[in-house]
Amino acid sequence: MSNAATDVPAHHEWKNVAWLAFLGTIGSLCVSLILNYLLLFSETLTPFGRGMITATLLPLVICLPLFVFIGLKLAEIRRYRRELNRAATFDTLTGCLNGKVFTSLIERRAIRSSPPGERSGAFLVVHPEHLNAINLRFGLSWGDEALRLIASTIRSCVRSQDVVGRIGASMFGVFLPGTSEAEARTVGERIRASVSQVYFAPQGAEEILAVTVGGVVFEQDLDFEDMFRPAEESLSGKGGFALSRIQPVSA
Structure with a gap:
């Protein structure tokens, strides 16, 4: 079986990236709108309190999952890089230098x-x-x-x-x-x-x-x-x- 039959085409990769960016943006926008809507009708909070809650919660709700996801992907890339370096240096069967x-x-x-x-x-x-x-x-x-x-x-x-x-x-x-x-x-x-x-x-x-x-x-x-x-x-x-x-x- 050729590599071309098993590799994912480049345009499909970019399509997946575009969908991820689109859905992530829409999700973040929805979270922001819902949070601001709930705070807008809260009678117990002052405008300053609403602003502080928005400034604190939005980065936690939106950015924290995003950076966790990015961090996991970077760790995965580093792991793949180490595996490639090892495969290029050591014999896969015996573990000795090739x-x-x-x-x-x-x-x-x-x-x-x-x-x-x-x-x-x-x-x-x-x-x-x-x-x-x-x-x-x-x-x-x-x-x-x-x-x-x-x-x-x-x-x-x-x-x-x-x-x-x-x-x-x-x-x-x-x-x-x-x-x-x-x-x-x-x-x-x-x-x-x-x-x-x-x-x-x-x-x-x-x-x-x-x-x-x-x-x-x-x-x-x-x-x-x-x-x-x-x-x-x-x-x-x-x-x-x-x-x-x-x-x-x-x-």
């Missing part, structure tokens, strides 16, 4: 000027194992659930300043700024061990989740491709985890 934003963050870091000590770090690639088998045996929805569980586990294994992104249909990237080789190795092993302990029972049949981790350690800022290629090559390392080092280039 590949475009994740790559952009690394690229921006690579081109900025920073002291030598702040340029080191590590980059890990996490690849779920047996995901195709899960999709074939239990269906795509269970494969998606496995990805969600793995993504949540990865985020729980890293620091707040580390960055986790979904960089492929079944691949995650973990950027660890300022991390030593020993610390990166600890994080990689922690991710593998934690994922293997996640409870996952599609259709009541318990399955063990597993991931392969490959990574690189660097001492100078690199762009995404320069980190991703050797990290992906390390995925074939023995034991499900391999870490290599990128030697700094002399100036």
Whole structure:
């Protein structure tokens, strides 16, 4: 079904706005006339008292509902804007940064000027194992659930300043700024061990989740491709985890 079939035409939107403005104006006018009519025949009020009541009640009766309505609409617009910003930044399935934003963050870091000590770090690639088998045996929805569980586990294994992104249909990237080789190795092993302990029972049949981790350690800022290629090559390392080092280039 095309978007044109489901979207409301622009002239219909303006028609609704015009009707709302018309009915709101007529309603406010009626409230004002009725209130003034009732006050006009009140023998207990002085002209000053009638004026004060009119000046007080009319804004309350007319403006208060109007501004409440406008406030609710503005809050709804802000909520939609936050949802759009989140959808443009995060992967909807896993809650990780999407590949475009994740790559952009690394690229921006690579081109900025920073002291030598702040340029080191590590980059890990996490690849779920047996995901195709899960999709074939239990269906795509269970494969998606496995990805969600793995993504949540990865985020729980890293620091707040580390960055986790979904960089492929079944691949995650973990950027660890300022991390030593020993610390990166600890994080990689922690991710593998934690994922293997996640409870996952599609259709009541318990399955063990597993991931392969490959990574690189660097001492100078690199762009995404320069980190991703050797990290992906390390995925074939023995034991499900391999870490290599990128030697700094002399100036």
